[in-house]
Amino acid sequence: MTDHKTPNDREDRHDLRAVTPRLDDLRRKCRSVGSKNHEATEIEARIESILNRLQPKTEPDSQVDAEPVPYAALARELYAVERFFESNGFLSMAKEVAHVERILESFAPPDQPETAIDRAGVVDIASGTEPEDPGDGNAADVDSPPSRWAVPKPLAVIGLFFVIAVAVCVVIIVRHETAPHETVEAPLPQPTPGPKPTPARPTPVSRSIAAPATPLPGAILAVAVGKARLALADGDIDLAIDHLSQAALIDADHATVIGTASSIVDLLVNRANAAVEQGLWEIAGLTLTRAERIATRFGLDTHPIDEAKHRHAQMIHFTLIQPGETDAIRASVGKRVTIFFKDGAERASIIKGVQSDQLLLDHDTTVRGGAVYYTEKVPLGDIDYLKVWDE
Numbered sequence: 298m299t300d301h302k303t304p305n306d307r308e309d310r311h312d313l314r315a316v317t318p319r320l321d322d323l324r325r326k327c328r329s330v331g332s333k334n335h336e337a338t339e340i341e342a343r344i345e346s347i348l349n350r351l352q353p354k355t356e357p358d359s360q361v362d363a364e365p366v367p368y369a370a371l372a373r374e375l376y377a378v379e380r381f382f383e384s385n386g387f388l389s390m391a392k393e394v395a396h397v398e399r400i401l402e403s404f405a406p407p408d409q410p411e412t413a414i415d416r417a418g419v420v421d422i423a424s425g426t427e428p429e430d431p432g433d434g435n436a437a438d439v440d441s442p443p444s445r446w447a448v449p450k451p452l453a454v455i456g457l458f459f460v461i462a463v464a465v466c467v468v469i470i471v472r473h474e475t476a477p478h479e480t481v482e483a484p485l486p487q488p489t490p491g492p493k494p495t496p497a498r499p500t501p502v503s504r505s506i507a508a509p510a511t512p513l514p515g516a517i518l519a520v521a522v523g524k525a526r527l528a529l530a531d532g533d534i535d536l537a538i539d540h541l542s543q544a545a546l547i548d549a550d551h552a553t554v555i556g557t558a559s560s561i562v563d564l565l566v567n568r569a570n571a572a573v574e575q576g577l578w579e580i581a582g583l584t585l586t587r588a589e590r591i592a593t594r595f596g597l598d599t600h601p602i603d604e605a606k607h608r609h610a611q612m613i614h615f616t617l618i619q620p621g622e623t624d625a626i627r628a629s630v631g632k633r634v635t636i637f638f639k640d641g642a643e644r645a646s647i648i649k650g651v652q653s654d655q656l657l658l659d660h661d662t663t664v665r666g667g668a669v670y671y672t673e674k675v676p677l678g679d680i681d682y683l684k685v686w687d688e
Contacts, residue, residue, distance in 0.1 A: 368405035
């Protein structure tokens with residue numbers, strides 16, 4: 298008993314596990330955006346048709362062998378899918394489609410003829426329409442392979458226009474030569490005959506669809522907002538504002554632009570509060586001013602900024618001094634100080650001076666009949682930092 302092998306058994310045993318899951322995932326994504334973009338419904342139907350033709354087909358031995366899967370034609374169908382995702386800003390999905398195209402093209406044998414499935418299933422990419430159904434009367438023509446010498450319709454139209462233009466030129470030249478001339482002009486010198494130039498070969502048209510020369514405004518806006526948010530996550534306020542300004546040039550009222558601007562304002566207010574805790578009053582004021590400019594530019598609520606300014610104005614200013622900064626301690630003699638020790642303890646007193654490696658504090662103790670003033674010496678090695686109040 299001999300085994301009957303079909304063309305599919307010989308040529309189409311390809312591993313489609315790298316193709317069908319990707320196509321199925323793309324079809325689900327088209328379905329998720331179908332309510333917003335009617336064109337996505339057509340793309341979903343196209344992908345589903347490709348998936349159906351990639352499914353393995355089994356037929357009895359008595360029937361005619363099934364035609365091989367037209368991988369090249371299916372890859373051409375995906376060109377329109379790739380262009381749809383690119384035009385709508387889904388660049389990662391477009392790259393995924395391009396990857397599937399390359400896989401299908403690698404499956405196609407170099408001498409694979411165009412089949413009836415190719416002609417019936419391939420959609421015209423330029424117009425986005427399917428070929429007309431020839432009907433029952435021309436069914437034999439559909440099943441027969443097309444002539445390899447058939448001229449594509451676009452080229453036939455171009456050739457027709459070229460022939461008409463040549464005919465018009467011939468008529469004009471003939472009329473000009475046969476018309477009477479009043480003066481006889483000297484014949485123009487004829488060029489020396491030389492070797493005929495080799496006709497230039499037409500550049501083959503690539504089947505891949507080139508990316509648009511200029512990105513769509515929506516794609517530019519999305520990229521700029523994404524870069525601004527990444528810079529904001531890294532704490533780089535200046536870079537985040539630069540990318541946000543680029544996005545605002547396209548659409549300053551877009552929800553993503555407004556949301557990113559609000560996040561930048563919140564981060565600036567938090568940094569101003571942290572600067573106040575460190576006694577950096579000037580830096581805190583400049584930070585709040587910058588936050589107010591951004592909030593005003595994008596129409597945000599300035600209430601949190603005004604509240605922070607009012608709270609900072611009510612606070613008593615102070616300066617943080619390290620124990621090793623003896624010159625700053627001497628400049629603060631007579632001021633009230635809060636000492637923070639390394640063991641976590643705190644003490645309030647008045648600075649009297651610095652002597653060797655000790656801090657001199659001016660203390661007074663009330664006793665019966667009066668008060669006793671004395672100087673307390675605190676080792677600088679036991680102090681973490683000093684908070685000197687500007688009163």
